[in-house]
Amino acid sequence: MPYLGGKEAVKELRRALSNPNIQADPLRYRNTVLRVIRLPSLVEYVEQPLTAGLRDRAACVRRVAVLGWAKLSNLQPAADLDAAVVNELYSLLRDPDPVVVVNCLRALEEILKEEGGVVINKPITHHLLKRLKDCDVWGQCEVLRVLQRYRPQSDDELFDILSLLDPSLVSPHPPVMAATLSLFLSLCSDLPAVSLAALERVRGPLLSACGSSSREMRFAALCHVQLLLRSVPGLLGEHYKRFFCGYAEPAFIKQRKMQVLVELVNDDNVGMLLDELKGYCTDVSMDTAQTAIAAIGHIGRSYSDRSLEILTGLLTLKQEHITSAVVQTMRDLVWVCPQCSDTVCSALEGCEETLQDDQGRQALLWLLGVYGERLTSAPYTLEVFIDGVRSEASLGVKMELLTAAVRLFLTRPAEMQDMLGRLLHFCIEEERDMCVRDQALLYYRLLHCGIEETRKVLQGRRSDPSLGVLIGRQAEPISQWASSFNTMDALKKAAVETETASRGSPEHVATKLKADLDLPKTLDCCPDDALHSGESDSFSRT
Incomplete structure (x- = not known):
């Protein structure tokens, strides 16, 4: 094999790059150019064929030559490209081949980053918009993304651009529709009425995307639906x-659909939606079942009677994961809707026997502590937890038990006097976890x-009624989420701020610590040595 930096190899390379038979085969020509560019010793010999390739009559050669310059710039970022090459790439934005145009955009993005x-x-913008229909799906998305940098100089120009974009809003290809709507929202940031009209326009294509055969497409469409529902x-x-x-359907799509259903509930469809969600509560997937129960709880903010009837009925199933999710949902529901507390308290009797997971037991303990005066069996239920505190492994359960x-x-x-004394004595004298001991001392x-x-x-x-009900919430301005549309942010976030089951006491999640708590400046308490002298047993004395 000849030395790749030798004269004979360079001559052979130049001959190959100018060979019309090789140029006629796009794959062979592309592989030849991109392989050679990786060799530092041959880069200087490739520049001339690449420059000539930009003016070649064959579209496939121009496509590869444009990509070659982008690759060359990426491998040698410190080297300054000739301004003539950049000008040549700009001129190729008017190339008759749409793939060359899109490749030029990507190459210029890389070279001029x-x-x-x-x-x-303005001339480039209007030219690209007129050529938009000639590009493939990927090319259209790339053009629309780049055009977001342009700002029209007048209202007339703005509406001319919107008229050119209008057919793409109802494109049968979801990526094109999403990219077009993103550009629409960017251009119409000061025209909320036009933005709302654009959202109405994409309703049909968005619904079609939600029914796509591709799971990934369905999930992305559902996430973007949640964004739109925040404003409409x-x-x-x-x-x-x-x-x-x-x-x-996979669990992740079911869960996202249930979040959308929560946002679509109204007086006319609440009965049907609750019945549908009730069926999901017994799904074979535990995550799906728990999401359905949480969705019923969210609807309960506005339709508490119907939701509580379903939640109470689910407790009779005596299934561990269902009971845990229902108790957590009831805890979160009474925090928002305190008028539901009587129904919740009457439904809690006996459910502690089914609860096994930490989150469910913490929710039950919070309810027993806050509404224990309404539950006849509350002290006896707590006594079971206190008697088993030595074998309790969960830090959260211990701390919630202390508070309750x-x-x-x-x-x-x-x-509670005797039980509380025993609990404090154990947590102060025998507990090894410092968080639990400090809370007991407090x-x-x-x-x-x-x-x-x-x-x-x-x-x-x-409770915290300020969290508001689900129905009748004020619509958010489109500008709050427009920058996230057609990006990964829409997939990472839930778009609609649906609350997950809070961990521990809901007041620890829903409220912020106040700077000035209503506490005395000093606590007149006994020194630590008094704790070891038996004073901690005072609560156990009769």
Whole structure:
């Protein structure tokens, strides 16, 4: 094999690159050019054929030559390309071959990335828009993405551009439709009425994308539907059946569809939607079942009676993951809708026997602590947890148990005094986890300050109605999410801010710590050595 840097090899290379038989085969020509560019010793010999290739009569040669210059710039970023090459690439934006045009855009983006990419002016913009229909799907998306940099100089020019883009809004290809709508929203950031009209225009193509045979396409479309519903809640209300879950659909699509259904609920379809979600609660997938239960809880913010009827019925199934999800949902529901507390309290009797997971037990303990005065069996349920605290492995359950025990002591002291004393003694004297021990010490010293001071700290708000109901929420401005449309951000975020099941006490998640808590500046409590002298047993004395 000859030395690749030798004269004979260079002559053979030049002969091959100018051979019309090789140029007639796009794949062979492309492979030859891109392989040679990787060799530093031959780069200087490739520049001349690449420059000649930009003016070649064959479109396939021009396509590869453009990509070759982009590759050359990528491999040698420190080298300055000749301005004539850049001008030649700009002139090729008017090439009759649409693939050459798109390749030029990508090449200029790569070559001029330090300067902000390709410069888009009025003539280039209008030329690219007129050639848009000649490009393939990928090419159209690339052109539309680059055109977002251009800002029309007048309203007349803006509406001329929008008229040229209008056919692409209803394109049968979802990527083109999404890229066009993204450009629409970018151009019409100061024209909310035009943006809303564009959202109405893409309703049909977006629904078609939600029914695509590709799972990935369906998921992306559902995420973008959630974005649109933030500003136009009723956009797809009459098409809610299109978001019912199919039996064979994967769990991640089912969960996203249920989130969309929550946003589409209204007085006319609430009964049918709740019945549909109820069927998903017994799905073979635990994640799908728990998502359906959480969706029913979200609808319960506006239709609490119907939702609680379904949730209460699910508790009778005595299935661990269903009971856990229902208890967590009920906890979150009473935090938002305190009027549901009586129904929730009556449904909790006996469910502690089914709960096994940490999140479900924490939710139950929070409910027992906050609404324990309404539950006859609340102290006895807590006693079971307290008796088993030595073998409890969950840190969250222990800390929630401490809070629930102190809260219930404030409302039912006679029944809780002995149990609370035993719990505090164990957590202070024997518990190895410092978080649990510190919380027990905090409550112990707080109780020494007096019952009223403890009541101010632990018996504050029982709910947060300020979170609002689901129905009738104010629509968000399109500008808040327009920059995320047709990007990965729409897939990473849930678009609509649907709350997941909160961990631990809901007040720890829903509220921020206040700078000035209503506490005395000093806590008049006993020193630490008093704890070891047996004073921590005072709550266990009769």
